Amino acid sequence: MAGVKDVAAHAGVSLGTVSNVLNQPHRVSPATRRKVEEAMVELGFVRNEAARHLRSGRSRTLAYVMLDAANPFFTDVAAGIEETAESGRFSLYMCNSDNRVDREVAYLDHLVEQRVQGILVTPIDPEAAHLAAVAHRGTPVVVVDRTPREQALCSVAVDDVLGGRLAVEHLLDRGHERIAFVGGPESIGQVRDRLVGARGGLDDAGAPPVTVIATEATTVREGRTAGERILGLPRAKRPTAAFCANDLLALGLLQQLVGSGLAVPDDLAIVGYDDIYFAGAAAVPLTSVRQPRHELGRRAAQLVLDEADNPEHSHQQVVLLPELVARTSTLG
Amino acid sequence: MAGVKDVAAHAGVSLGTVSNVLNQPHRVSPATRRKVEEAMVELGFVRNEAARHLRSGRSRTLAYVMLDAANPFFTDVAAGIEETAESGRFSLYMCNSDNRVDREVAYLDHLVEQRVQGILVTPIDPEAAHLAAVAHRGTPVVVVDRTPREQALCSVAVDDVLGGRLAVEHLLDRGHERIAFVGGPESIGQVRDRLVGARGGLDDAGAPPVTVIATEATTVREGRTAGERILGLPRAKRPTAAFCANDLLALGLLQQLVGSGLAVPDDLAIVGYDDIYFAGAAAVPLTSVRQPRHELGRRAAQLVLDEADNPEHSHQQVVLLPELVARTSTLG
DNA sequence: TTGTATGCGTTATCAT
DNA sequence: ATGATAACGCATACAA
Numbered sequence: 001m002a003g004v005k006d007v008a009a010h011a012g013v014s015l016g017t018v019s020n021v022l023n024q025p026h027r028v029s030p031a032t033r034r035k036v037e038e039a040m041v042e043l044g045f046v047r048n049e050a051a052r053h054l055r056s057g058r059s060r061t062l063a064y065v066m067l068d069a070a071n072p073f074f075t076d077v078a079a080g081i082e083e084t085a086e087s088g089r090f091s092l093y094m095c096n097s098d099n100r101v102d103r104e105v106a107y108l109d110h111l112v113e114q115r116v117q118g119i120l121v122t123p124i125d126p127e128a129a130h131l132a133a134v135a136h137r138g139t140p141v142v143v144v145d146r147t148p149r150e151q152a153l154c155s156v157a158v159d160d161v162l163g164g165r166l167a168v169e170h171l172l173d174r175g176h177e178r179i180a181f182v183g184g185p186e187s188i189g190q191v192r193d194r195l196v197g198a199r200g201g202l203d204d205a206g207a208p209p210v211t212v213i214a215t216e217a218t219t220v221r222e223g224r225t226a227g228e229r230i231l232g233l234p235r236a237k238r239p240t241a242a243f244c245a246n247d248l249l250a251l252g253l254l255q256q257l258v259g260s261g262l263a264v265p266d267d268l269a270i271v272g273y274d275d276i277y278f279a280g281a282a283a284v285p286l287t288s289v290r291q292p293r294h295e296l297g298r299r300a301a302q303l304v305l306d307e308a309d310n311p312e313h314s315h316q317q318v319v320l321l322p323e324l325v326a327r328t329s330t331l332g
Numbered sequence: 333m334a335g336v337k338d339v340a341a342h343a344g345v346s347l348g349t350v351s352n353v354l355n356q357p358h359r360v361s362p363a364t365r366r367k368v369e370e371a372m373v374e375l376g377f378v379r380n381e382a383a384r385h386l387r388s389g390r391s392r393t394l395a396y397v398m399l400d401a402a403n404p405f406f407t408d409v410a411a412g413i414e415e416t417a418e419s420g421r422f423s424l425y426m427c428n429s430d431n432r433v434d435r436e437v438a439y440l441d442h443l444v445e446q447r448v449q450g451i452l453v454t455p456i457d458p459e460a461a462h463l464a465a466v467a468h469r470g471t472p473v474v475v476v477d478r479t480p481r482e483q484a485l486c487s488v489a490v491d492d493v494l495g496g497r498l499a500v501e502h503l504l505d506r507g508h509e510r511i512a513f514v515g516g517p518e519s520i521g522q523v524r525d526r527l528v529g530a531r532g533g534l535d536d537a538g539a540p541p542v543t544v545i546a547t548e549a550t551t552v553r554e555g556r557t558a559g560e561r562i563l564g565l566p567r568a569k570r571p572t573a574a575f576c577a578n579d580l581l582a583l584g585l586l587q588q589l590v591g592s593g594l595a596v597p598d599d600l601a602i603v604g605y606d607d608i609y610f611a612g613a614a615a616v617p618l619t620s621v622r623q624p625r626h627e628l629g630r631r632a633a634q635l636v637l638d639e640a641d642n643p644e645h646s647h648q649q650v651v652l653l654p655e656l657v658a659r660t661s662t663l664g
Numbered sequence: 665t666t667g668t669a670t671g672c673g674t675t676a677t678c679a680t
Numbered sequence: 681a682t683g684a685t686a687a688c689g690c691a692t693a694c695a696a
Contacts, residue, residue, distance in 0.1 A: 001470050003673055014683040019675060029681060046469045049445040050391075051673035053382040054688050061442075069410060069426070070609070075401045082428065086435075091442050093425040094401070096414065103418075110393075110423050113381040137378045138333050220613040251613050258615040259660075277402070281552040281583050283590040283615035328591075335689055346667045351691055361665060383689035386672050 002043035011039035022047065053115070058308075061091050062301065063111045064144075065104060065121040069096040071248075072276040073293060074122060077144060080297020081120055088305060090117065097124065105130055112139045118304035120144050120297075126189075127151070140307035144300045145291075146189070147317055154307060156300040156318040158291040160190050163322040164197020167243045167271045167289055170324050172205050174331075176241040176269060179207075182226045182253060183245025184214040191218065191245045194273060198243055211239055218245055223252020230268070231260055240268065241330070247272040247279045250286055254329070258283065270329040285327035292320050334375035343371035354379065385447070390640075393423050394633065395443045396476075397436060397453040401428040403580075404608040405625060406454065409476060412629020413452055420637060422449065429456065437462055444471045450636035452476050452629075458521075459483070472639035476632045477623075478521070479649055486639060488632040488650040490623040492522050495654040496529020499575045499603045499621055502656050504537050506663075508573040508601060511539075514558045514585060515577025516546040523550065523577045526605060530575055543571055550577055555584020562600070563592055572600065573662070579604040579611045582618055586661070590615065602661040617659035624652050 004022075008015045013032055020028050021036045028036070039045075053059050062085050066074040078094055085092045095111070097104035101124055108130060111119050118140040123131055126146040134141045135153060143155035171179055181198055183191045198210055213229055215222040226249065230238060244250035250272030257264055264270055264284045272279050275290035299318055307313045336354075340347045345364055352360050353368045360368070371377075385391050394417050398406040410426055417424045425448070429436035433456055440462060443451050450472040455463055458478040466473045467485060475487035503511055513530055515523045530542055545561055547554035558581065562570065576582035582604030589596055596602055596616045604611050607622035631650055639645045 004675095005673080015673095016675090016683055016685090017681085020682080023675070027681070032681080044469050047445050048386070048447065048673050049442075050382045050385040050447060051688090052675070054380070054386055054673080054690090055675050057688085059382075063425075069401075069407045070404060072402060072404070075407070075428075078401060078428070079430070082430075091427070091439065093395075093427065095423070095425065096407075096410070098411075098414075107423065110381075113379050115380065115382060137376050220609075248613075251610070255613060255615050255617070277552075278583070278610045278613075281580075281587060281610075283587050285587070336691095337689080347690090348667055348669095348692085349665085352666080355691070359665075364666080380689055383672090384691070386674090386689080387691055389672085 002045045003048065004045075006043055007036065007039045007045050010043055011035045057115075058117055059115055060089060061093060061114075061116045062118050062120065062304065063093045063095060063116050065095045065097055065107050065111070065119065067097060067099055067122045067124065069094065069098070072278065073274050073291075076276075076293035077122070077297040080294035081301045082297070083294065084298045084301035084305070099124060101125075101128075108134050112137050115139070118142070118308050120300050120304055122146060126155075140304050142300045142304045142307070145296060147319070152315050154303045154315045154317070156296055156303065156320065158296065158320045158322050160193035160322075161197035161200070163273060163289040163291070164194035164243070165201040166197075166322065166324045167194075167273070168198045168201035168210075169205075170287070170326065170330065171241045171243065171269065171271060172201070172207060174241075174269065177207060178237075178239040178241070179210050180213050180230065180239035180242045181210040181245070182213045182215060182223065182242050182249050183218060184216060188218070194245055210243075213242075215245075215249060218249055220248045220252035220255070223249035224256040225252075227253045227256025227260075231256070231262070241265075241271070242268060243271045245273055247274045247276045247286065247288055250288070251278065251282060254282060254284060254286065265328070265330050265332050275325050280327065284329050287327045287330040288325055289322050290325050291322050295320060334377045335380065336377075338375055339368065339371045339377050342375055343368045389447075390449055391447060392421060393425060393446075393448045394450050394452065394636065395425040395427060395448050397427045397429055397439050397443070397451065399429060399431055399454045399456065401426065401430070404610065405606050405623075408625035409454070409629040412626035413633045414629070415626065416630045416633035416637070431456060433457075433460075440466050444469050447471070450474070450640050452632050452636055454478060458487075472636050474632045474636045474639070477628060479651070484647050486635045486647050486649070488628055488635065488652065490628065490652045490654050492525035492654075493529035493532070495605060495621040495623070496526035496575070497533040498529075498654065498656045499526075499605070500530045500533035500542075501537075502619070502658065502662065503573045503575065503601065503603060504533070504539060506573075506601065509539055510571040510573070511542050512545050512562065512571035512574045513542040513577070514545045514547060514555070514574050514581050515550060516548060520550070526577055542575075545574075547577075547581060550581055552580045552584035552587070555581035556588040557584075559585045559588025559592075563588070563594070573597075573603070574600060575603045577605055579606045579608045579618065579620055582620070583610065583614060586614060586616060586618065597660070597662050597664050607657050612659065616661050619659045619662040620657055621654050622657050623654050627652060
């Protein structure tokens, strides 16, 4: 494969001139420039990024290691990252850890060795030592959609406690009193926080506590199962509204109810969480708590870039606010 | 940032020994090895991939440039690619062109310069000259989910004509006669092919031709609009079934119908295309034509790897077969 | 088993 | 305006 040397030979100039055509075009006479450019085309010359990178130290690449590429939430966050990246003339590589620690570690290692300019990551465990290790090995990292407790890392997340509160307050406003919380396991910080917020909201309003319908994961399938369990409750004890820990659960629940002939929201109102695209596209459009996904991505990218080239950079934990989007599933 | 040289100095050995610890550990005495390894940890040494790559010519990275990261179809294809990549100890970078030609070109350039081992791409236009240019500049490319007409490129796609035929044959089996096709614009090859297949199926069965409800894009929103238009038709002319060019359209159509109080499939049966996850998760689970998404990704990755290290490699256009998944939206 | 020297392709500095 | 040369960090062949 042709390099600058070959191009130089082919064009009958020196290696340095070819380099100048590439990097300082104005310092080369139009005539020789043309000669060189022709030679490049003829030989199919391609700059070797590895070599130029070797000289200049850093690349113009950011990477986002995401938890689950199939979850639209994360692809939306990625779109936000890309907005910022693109305006700074950076490329973004997305890597999918798919909820597997070994892959998360493998990707982080690979990226650190590749000397990308910065890494954004939604980790499986925000406390994991290997996250801090990345920063320690010299690559800026920002944790996205999670808040590490004690680590000296930048992070951007959304206030899940507030989100839970918004959900139940909306349901209380609509006149509901018997409210279920569908979600689990509580080992997931976000599920826990949303439940805490929900309880707080009910508490403050002097309303009865939530019925927790515990799930084993936050998936559509588990949402269906939760629906079966709700349908199995005696009518008098059955909740009139359900707040689901995310939209996948809510969609599963909705499917189960509609399939059983119940009406949403008349028989059961539903609030989801995340406001993924398919929440608004559901047969009964879902009310949902929206996280500012693009903003999440944009802020995270800004932080990682700042960390990369601002010597004054100090780590910060940004917390953004969610908002409730009311749709048919609670409004009728 | 520490390099092999620093590690060598710190450990009191030579540079070559450090390199051996990294690449030929067995050729180093356990004692010195330990010393060196300790030094590496102390200094936070990280291999410089750019430098080692510069020597060895190629990297262990594949990349997938996808049309739309927010469409679950493509993330599923990516998962298939990753399966193959992982078993070959490759990393996969995903890039999102987001339907923009400038970004597609920018990413391809970046990847070629980076000398990735191979590029998979679902292009905006499979005939675009810049695709062939990538191959010409020395990086193996495989086109995914599209079939370039005349280009000497590998590709893996699914038979869309057959898919269209399967859809209408299923509807005919269920006793439908007045069938609508929802989709557009026909400038999209896949939309065209699916319509061709549908027409062929009806023709062969001697059934009346499809009513085409043309859309401006294959989105949920356009699906809703199509629903309005179907509802606007006089009852007698209204189709009893609709075949949608993809699931997003189908979901939009379903939403519009349910919102208007019509029953699916009793008032209108629906068949979608792609069988994305949310098709099965819809309130009325959607019948859909499934493309072997993982297989699509796996085969494409195999082809690109073959092209990369098999000198005997010859380009091939693989065509996989779709299958119909029947669910409630046509079965009641 | 360990150390030394050379080159990978590029860019930047200097001299011409 | 152009050409020569050193250096980036590492891996390898070879010498010790």
